[in-house]
Amino acid sequence: MLKRLLLALLVGWAGASFLFELDSAVTGYDGRESASASPLLWRVGMPEITRLERCLAPARRSLPARSAVAFASPDEPPGAASFRWMWAAYLLPAQDVIPASDPAAARLAEHAIACGTRIEDPRLAPLRTLPGGRLYRVLR
Amino acid sequence: MTALLAASVLPILLGLLGSRLSPLAAPGDGALYRATLYVLGGAVVLHLVLTLLDFAGVPWSLALLAALGAALFLGAWRLLPRNPQRSRLPSDLGWGDGLAFFVLVAFTLVALTGWIAIPDFIYHWGLKGHRYDLGRGVDYAFLGRSWNFLLHPDYPNLAPELFAVTAMLAGGFEVPAMMLGTGVFFALLLAAAREGLRQGGADRFTRQAGLAVVALSAGAFGMGHRMAGAADWMMALALAAVLPPLLRPPDRAGDWQIGIAAAFAAAAKEEGVPLAAILVSVQLGRRVWAERRLAPAAAARTALPAAAVILPWLGRTVHHHLFQPFNSGPFRLARAGEILAAVMEAMSTRAWHGFAAAALLPPLLLLLRRTRAFAAVATLQLLFYVYVYFTIRLDDLRFFILANFARLAFHLVPASLVAALLAWPSPSRPSPAAPTAAGLQRQP
Numbered sequence: 001m002l003k004r005l006l007l008a009l010l011v012g013w014a015g016a017s018f019l020f021e022l023d024s025a026v027t028g029y030d031g032r033e034s035a036s037a038s039p040l041l042w043r044v045g046m047p048e049i050t051r052l053e054r055c056l057a058p059a060r061r062s063l064p065a066r067s068a069v070a071f072a073s074p075d076e077p078p079g080a081a082s083f084r085w086m087w088a089a090y091l092l093p094a095q096d097v098i099p100a101s102d103p104a105a106a107r108l109a110e111h112a113i114a115c116g117t118r119i120e121d122p123r124l125a126p127l128r129t130l131p132g133g134r135l136y137r138v139l140r
Numbered sequence: 141m142t143a144l145l146a147a148s149v150l151p152i153l154l155g156l157l158g159s160r161l162s163p164l165a166a167p168g169d170g171a172l173y174r175a176t177l178y179v180l181g182g183a184v185v186l187h188l189v190l191t192l193l194d195f196a197g198v199p200w201s202l203a204l205l206a207a208l209g210a211a212l213f214l215g216a217w218r219l220l221p222r223n224p225q226r227s228r229l230p231s232d233l234g235w236g237d238g239l240a241f242f243v244l245v246a247f248t249l250v251a252l253t254g255w256i257a258i259p260d261f262i263y264h265w266g267l268k269g270h271r272y273d274l275g276r277g278v279d280y281a282f283l284g285r286s287w288n289f290l291l292h293p294d295y296p297n298l299a300p301e302l303f304a305v306t307a308m309l310a311g312g313f314e315v316p317a318m319m320l321g322t323g324v325f326f327a328l329l330l331a332a333a334r335e336g337l338r339q340g341g342a343d344r345f346t347r348q349a350g351l352a353v354v355a356l357s358a359g360a361f362g363m364g365h366r367m368a369g370a371a372d373w374m375m376a377l378a379l380a381a382v383l384p385p386l387l388r389p390p391d392r393a394g395d396w397q398i399g400i401a402a403a404f405a406a407a408a409k410e411e412g413v414p415l416a417a418i419l420v421s422v423q424l425g426r427r428v429w430a431e432r433r434l435a436p437a438a439a440a441r442t443a444l445p446a447a448a449v450i451l452p453w454l455g456r457t458v459h460h461h462l463f464q465p466f467n468s469g470p471f472r473l474a475r476a477g478e479i480l481a482a483v484m485e486a487m488s489t490r491a492w493h494g495f496a497a498a499a500l501l502p503p504l505l506l507l508l509r510r511t512r513a514f515a516a517v518a519t520l521q522l523l524f525y526v527y528v529y530f531t532i533r534l535d536d537l538r539f540f541i542l543a544n545f546a547r548l549a550f551h552l553v554p555a556s557l558v559a560a561l562l563a564w565p566s567p568s569r570p571s572p573a574a575p576t577a578a579g580l581q582r583q584p
Contacts, residue, residue, distance in 0.1 A: 003566060007349040014356035015239070017493035021364040022246055029255040043366075044254045044315070065274070086290065090262045093270035093313070102287045 039083035052084060055115035055133040056091045062128065062135060063111055065094040070109035070138075072100035074117045084115065112136040143310035144252070147317035150306055151324045154182030157209055160216030161185075162223035163441075164400060166393035169384065171229045173335035176328040176381055177397060180404045184445060185212065186305070187298045187407045190278075191452050199276035202308050230334075236348025240330050240355035247359045248323030251368035254315040261318075261369030264291040269303025270313040280460045294462040296453050298407035299371035318369060325373035326362070329380050330355055333558050336383030340510075340562035350561040354554045357495040361553075364491025365546060374408035375415065375551040379518065382419060383555055386513040387562070390426045395441035398423045403445035406453070411525070411548070413453075416446040418520045422513055466533040475537060479529045482538045486545035498556045499549040511559045518552050518559075 028035065032045035042049055052073075063069060071088045075081035082099070089097040098105040100112065100119065112124055115133035124136040158164065158181030165174045189208055193200055230237070250256055258265075268291065271279050278301075283293035302321055307313040333354045337347040358376070361367065378401045385394030402419040405412030420443045427442075428434050457463055487496040502518035505511040525548050534540050 003564060004345055007346065007353075007561075011239075011349050011352045011356070013493070014353045014360070014495070017360040017495075018243060018356040018363075020493075021360040021491060022250070025250050025256055025363045029250070029253055032255065040259070042259075044257065086263045090267045090270075093267055094274050096282065096285060098285075098287050104286055 039077065039080040042083060042087065049087060051132055052087055052115055053091060054131045056088060056113065056130070058128070058130055059111075059113050059135050060092055060094075063092070063095050066096065067110050068096045068098060068105075068108040070100045070105035070112040071097050072112065072114045072117055072119050088113070088115070109138050112138060143312065143314040143317040144320060146310040147306045147320045150302070150309055150321075151179055153209065154186060155179045156182070157185055157213055158182035160213055160220060161396070161400075162220050163393060163396045165223050166385070166391065166397070168339065169393075170335055170338065172331035173381075173384065176331045176335075176377075177400065179324075179328055180378070180381060181400050183298065183302070184400055184403045184407060184449065187301060188448060190297075190301050190305075194278050194456075195452070200272075200304070200308070201276065205305070205308075232344070234344065234348040236351040237334075239352040240334075243355040243359040244323065244327055244330060247326060247362055248320070250363060251319040251322050252316040254319060254368075256363050256366045256368045257315065257319065258366050258368060258370040264295075265299050265369060265371060266303060266313075266315075266318060267291065268297070268300035269307065269318065272297075272300055272304035273307040273313055278456075280456065280462075283462055284460050289464055292410070292464075293460075294457050294464060294467070295410050296407050296412065296449070298404070299374065299409075322362075322368045322370070322373055325377050326358065329358065329373065329377045329554055332377065332380035332383065333554055336380065336387065336555070336558040337561065339384040340387050340558070342562055343566050346561055346564075346566065350558060353561075354557050357493070357498075357557070358550070358554055360493055361491045361495070361546075361550060365489065365550075367547070367550070370547070371409050372547050372550050375405055375412055376554050378402070378405035378408070378412065378415065379521075379551060379555040380558065382517070383514055383558055386422075386517065387510060390423060390430055390438075392438070392441065395423060395427075395438050399442045399445040402442075403449045406446050406449045411521075411551070413450055414524045415517075415521050415551075416450065418517050418524075420446055422517050422520075426513055468528070468531045469533040471527075471530050473530070475530055478537055479526065479541065482541035483526070483529075483545050485538075486542050487549060489546040492546060492549070492553075495553055495557070496546060496549045498560065499552040501556045501560045502552065505556075505559050505563055508563045511563045514555065514559050518556055522552060 032043070033047065035046050037046065069092065071085050073081050073084040085097065085099045098109055111127070112119060113130070113133060113135055115130070118134060119136060123139050125139055127135045127137045155175055155178045158178030161178070161181045164177045164181055189205070190200060198204070271282055278297050282288065283291065303313070303318050306317055306321065310317045330351065334347070334351050337350045342350060367373070381401045382398050385397045388394065398419050402416035406416035423442045424434060424439060427438050487499070489496065499522065502515045502522060505515035506519060525545070529537065529541060532540070
C-alpha cells in the first residue's frame, strides 16, 4: 500500500512538472515574436534570429556553394557576435562561414557579410545591401 | 506536411531493415520492444552503409541507398534464419500507457515547431546534417576547418546522417521533419522502458506508474531543457534498450541486443563510445562469470557490431586530425570540490524537477543482484562523465558542467528509474528471481 501511495505521488509530481513545462513551452512559443533573451538562449522565431535570417536570406541566394564567407556582427551584448556567427553558419550551410575576427577569414574568405554593422576595410568592395546589413566581395 | 510524411518513412524503413536481423529478438520479447531493437539495428546498418560509401568516395543518393537497402533486406531474408517466434502486441494496456502516449504526442507536437530545439541542433547537429545532405556525404574537410572546433568535429556521425537522409527523403532540410526523429526516439525509449518493467517482473500498478513517470519526467526535461533534435535521446534509448537483456542471465539474443545497442550508442555520440565499451565488457564479464569461459561466438556477437562502428570512426577522426586538444589533460584531483558543487547545481536544473537524482541511483542498485549488471554499466558511465571533468582542459569548468551535466544525466535517468522500480519489492509480491527468455515466453 505504501509503495502504491508513493508511486502515485511520484506520478502526480511528474505530471505537474510536465504540465508546467508544457505550459511554459507553449506560452513561450506564443510570445516568441516579442521575446528577448541572452544570446545563449536565442531560439528560432525570436526577433534577434528573425532579423539575422532576414539579413542572410538574399546573401544565401547570391553566394556560390562552398565559398568561404567572413561574417561580422556587433558584439552587443557581450558574446553575441560569437553566437550570431554560429547561427549564421547554420543559416548558410552551403558556405564556409568564418568569424570575421578569425585570422583565417583574412586568408580564405572570398566574400564578407556584415549584419547589424558595417565593415570598413579597403580590401572589401560592397556587393549589395542586405536587410540590416551588407554583402562584400573580398578584393585580391 | 509532405516533409513530415517523408520523414516518418525513415524509421519504418529502418525497422523493416532491422527486422531481418532475426537473432535480435529473444523468445519473450514484446512487439514494441522488438520494433525498438529493429530500428536500432536498421540505424546501425544504415550508418555502416553510409560509412562504407564515404570510404569508397561514393556520394550518397536516395536511389543508391534504396538499392543497397533492398539488397541487404533480400540477402538477409534468404541467408539469415527466420525468427519462428511471433511477436505479440501488448494486450495489457493501462492508464500509464495512456499517459505516456499523451506525453509523447504533446512533446512531439511542441518539438515540431522547433521552439524546444536544443541549441546544439543549431551549432552542430543540424548544421552537420544539412551540410552532409548538400554534400551527399560526411564533409571531413569542413569538419577539419580550424574555426569549426565548436562543431565537435570528432563526434560520431549517426545523428547528422539521420538528419541528412531525412532531408533527402523529404526533398530538403526542414526543421519539423528533423524534429520528428526526436519523437521517434522518445517513443522507442518508452517502449524499451515498458519492456524493462515487464521483463523485470514488476506488478501491474508499478508497470503503469513506472512508464508514466519515465514519460512525464523525460517529457518535462525534454521541453524545459530544450532537447528536441539532441543526440542524447539516442544515448538514453540505448541504455533503456539494454535493460531487458541485462536483467536476465546472459544468452544468445542478449549478446546481439547488447551488441547492437552498444553500436548504436557508439555511432550516436562520443560518450557512446565508452558506453559501448562498458556494455560489451559487462556482458562478456557476465558470460565469463556464468560459464567460467568465453565462447568466441558470444564475444563476436557482443563486440563486433560496436567494433564495426568504432574502428572506422576512430580511423577517420585520427586521419583528419579531428580530436580536440582540450578533450583531455592530466587528472586534477584538486577540482573535486568545484566539480561536486557544479554537478549538484546542474542536477537542480528546474527542468529536471528533482528527477535528475535518479542518475545517482545506479551505485545503490549495485547492491541488488538482479539490477547489478545494469547498475554496473550505468555507474561506470556516470564515473566516466565525472572523470572527464577531472581531466578536460578548460578555463571555466563550472560553466562547462552547468552546460552539460543536466543533459548527460538524461542518458541515465529513464533506465535508472526503471531499474530502481524493479529493485523496489512489492510487499504482496517479493522480487522474482532473474527471469530467463524462455521463462518470459511462458508468461501469460
